[in-house]
Amino acid sequence: MNITEKIIARASKRNSVSPGDVVFADVDKLMIHDVSGPGVIKVFEEWSKKGIQLENVWDPDRVWISEDHFVPSADRISAENITKLTRWAEKYGIKKHFKYGLGQYGICHTLSHEEALVLPGEFYVGGDSHTNTTGALGALAVGLGHTDIAYAMMHGRIWLKVPDTILFNLIGSIPEHIMAKDIILKIISDIGTDGANYKAMEFGGNAVSKMSMEERLTLTNMTTEAGAKNGIIEPDSITDDYIRQRTSEPYKPIVGDDDRHYVDEYTYEIDKLEPIVAKPYSPQNAAVARELQGVEINKAYIGSCTGAKLQDLRSAAQILRGKKVKIRTEVLPAAQSIYMKAMKEGLIDIFMQAGAVVGLQHAVPVVAHIWVYWEKMRSASVLPTGISQEGWGTWNPKPTWHRLWLLLRRQSKVK
Amino acid sequence: MTLKGIVHKYGKDNIDTDVILPGPYLKIHDHDELSKHAMEGIDTNFAKKVSKGDFILAGNNFGCGSSREHAPIALSHCGITAVLAPSFARIFYRNCVDGGYLLPLEIDKTALEQISDKDTLQINIENNQISDFTNGKNFPIFPFPPLIKKIIDSGGLMYYRE
């Protein structure tokens, strides 16, 4: 069995499982945020009308909540959702509630690793499609809808179909101008936004062994854009160091057997790759940055669970150091702790000196952009096929930002 | 189980949840209100032209994109009882089954090509068959795996007992 199958076998208390098996598995961790949370509460309300009451959450210590998408609330419904979520969490004794303006908070997926809320070998379900991100820690991390999350919250179990796994063998040295984002965009442009539908995407090879945890997280994060059920990387010493800097909680790492099986294998020689940009409106619509020299850029956004980890901010700062921005540029570190680390390293200073605005993590820019682009496409009758693989609407700057900087530099948009 | 209704065809592949229920309406949790915006990303008249018991026919990977359960809720509250497509995105498929909202029925390419917009269909889940009354043809449905069929028969995951 490979790592995905072994985690499912452990969680479903079986000696072995094979792709295609449908099993019930025990959940180790569960996440909801300020969009999925109210949806889950709504499911409980509907159930209670039909006589099914939620007496207790199966294990309140294994559940955590993040306020990250509609904070600070820009309208009444969003504000009410936050209040509803807070009351609900208090009622069921959920203490790990990361609140806006109350200590550590940030994007749910960022918190999952920054706070080591999920550990290697665990089965983790989240009410968000990018839950896949956390698979970089060697966990089985799967995104689910409201009803599934509600069921898991009540019973601590959920059904799963054991997926086929595709192995992506990343080999060779990683040149300085190549980041994990280039690699995953290259993969998505090759296999397509449905290329891994229902499947697990596992990353291995000596290039992955050398990669930092944050870069690995970019790979697994965007497996969602290829339709994957989960993205996963076997835990190693880099994983352990990362976890140990954050928690002393014990865990049992799981790796694949020697005779593991994959439905497909791809090999990528990383030193041969070029920087890549995903053009609108699909992450599959990739082009090497070199071919986009003449494209004018109107706005820049450095944010999101993929693009605003500490290492991402460092790369952006490297380009902006001592320069001035010429277009509106927003920087939103993905969590409060990342913001603080960036501040200590002087990165925030570099961004602000350059004239960029540095904000706290919140989804207002993302949500605002959705309207603009969605309206635009609708009026232009462009059918938005496969465009919102990002989870938040028809346009999301996430896949492209750090390549934008390369373009900016080449176009001398940055002085 | 037998269903009968009119089919609304959107033959494209990769119709995502942002087309089925656009992002700006995500904070709405009232089901009737949501249903007014169903399929607004591809057809702004959809909610008005659907009757109770109707179907959607679509291309590959229907429901891809974000995990929002708002999408199947909006469709089912409009009256849609089944979506027919060669393949579905994973979370959308689960949401349909587990919430007991509507049936995600996997069909083959021939059915997608030969069934036309506004055809009257009768769908028999036990026999895994679609009868198109408009063109007189029959098409197969891929059967549900046993556990999934049990969840459907229970009326959704909440009623299912292991």
Ligand code: SF4
């Ligand atoms: S992909 Fe965007 S919307 Fe989704 S969790 Fe990450 S930052 Fe938030």
